[in-house]
Amino acid sequence: MLVLSRKKGESIWIGDDIEIIISEVKGDQVKIGIRAPKHIDIVRGELRHAISQSNTEAVIKNLDILKNKLK
Structure with a gap:
């Protein structure tokens, strides 16, 4: 398992097609956005x-x- 630290607005890429974006950090809750092809x-x-x-x-x-x- 890969563990990364990210701040609001930063992202992580998985391959060339999937982007994970940290959209909000509030207490112990993190909201993320995921951009990926529709077939995923x-x-x-x-x-x-x-x-x-x-x-x-x-x-x-x-x-x-x-x-x-x-x-």
């Missing part, structure tokens, strides 16, 4: 975790249904 999905970490957990639960449920049908 940008998802908050907590949402990605929730989706992954929901998908796992759905797979387990479907496996249980399949097991019951095979009995």
